[in-house]
Amino acid sequence: DIQMTQSPSSLSASLGDRVTITCRASQSIAHYLSWYQQRPGKAPKLLIYSASTLESGVPSRFSASGSGTDFTLTISSLQPEDFATFYCQQTYSPLQTFGQGTNLEIK
């Protein structure tokens, strides 16, 4: 199975900061990488698919890049509603695996 490793596992930042989360796959997954945001008690929300395509309705301060094994999610200027947990997911394989998550907290 393909393993996904996210870093950091937690991150403290201030409003207006630029933050980057990374995700590494244990083998090449081409561009089949999605990013999700999850707020406490809620279902995840799709932010990015196909490694870099912004889902409709997602603010443009979110961006992502990468291919093969290394991927990044960047939030350009943190807003109050951005503090949540973020997950990457590989969809290259039918057995689809998530990263362990990055908890983004307010500093």
Add this chain to the structure above:
Amino acid sequence: DVQLLDSGGGLVQPGGSLRLSCAVSGITFRNYAMSWVRQAPGKGLEWVSGISGSGDNTYYADSVKGRFIISRDNSRNTVYLQMNSLRAEDTAVYYCAKAYGGFGVLGRDYGVDVWGQGTTVTVSS
């Protein structure tokens, strides 16, 4: 609007069984692969199982292989997860998840664009 309505969770003893259901509306159901994703208390997301649009292909995480069975009824627009030989570590919120894009397959796809509200499974004596 696309809606996924999860149901069937509850309290079950170790070794017991439970069947989850997910009723889907707002799409041509047979065109979409579906998955189940779970989240143990205080933990991250874990993909559990997936099924193609036709139902011909099913997939399982190693942690549930041989114990869980995913199926779908395209005439009822519903996907199921039969969970047998349940263990304490299966305790989680279980989400039904719709694959993005009407390709009907899992793998080389674009993730999950619609989620159910989640149904809670607790395995405890």
